Amino acid sequence: MSEEERLKDEQLAAFTDSLLEEGEPRSMDAEQPPLADTVEVLARALEPAPVRDRLRRQLGQRVAAQWTRQRQARRRPLPRLFGGAAQRWAWATVAALTVVAIAMAALLPTGTTPVAGTVTGVGIGTAVAAVAVVLAGVLITVWLRSRR
Structure with a gap:
């Protein structure tokens, strides 16, 4: 990843964070980062919600199972x-x-x-x-x- 792409990613992350925390993006000195319009549309369309316990357990089990499969795949006969x-x-x-x-x-x-x-x-x-x-x-x- 080039330095320019990394800078754009950081700008978009800062824009997204400010939008999620404050509800409105803080004024940017420079022009808006790429995909800023998409982030704003998604922020308006989706409401913040906590992760359900069932989903959290399922994700934990899937991650643990995947780690086990990867460990076993390394031990080949x-x-x-x-x-x-x-x-x-x-x-x-x-x-x-x-x-x-x-x-x-x-x-x-x-x-x-x-x-x-x-x-x-x-x-x-x-x-x-x-x-x-x-x-x-x-x-x-x-x-x-x-x-x-």
Whole structure:
């Protein structure tokens, strides 16, 4: 919302408040805000009335029920993780990392041969273990984020 729109909204709110409190809008230095005519017509047509107890209870129950539904919707079971578009991408990434880890374990020779390009010169088993740890971290992160 731009600053100009916010100023117009505040002017209309002040106009409406003065109309409801005093019955007549106080004189405005500038021109009337947009929708001022509509506010005046509605103020003349509708009389102020207190909210009925039954309506108040119904609204309270509906709001509480909606909050409960929203809270329960956040706690999705694990199979529903595959439903959303963002979750599909996350699981596709996890699947790709799994394929890479399995391919590394199957195709690279086992033993203590250092992996070229690593600073520490660790063996293949250590590199596969590192990929497995990263994969586990991704799985845990996806699972925790899906529970929120």
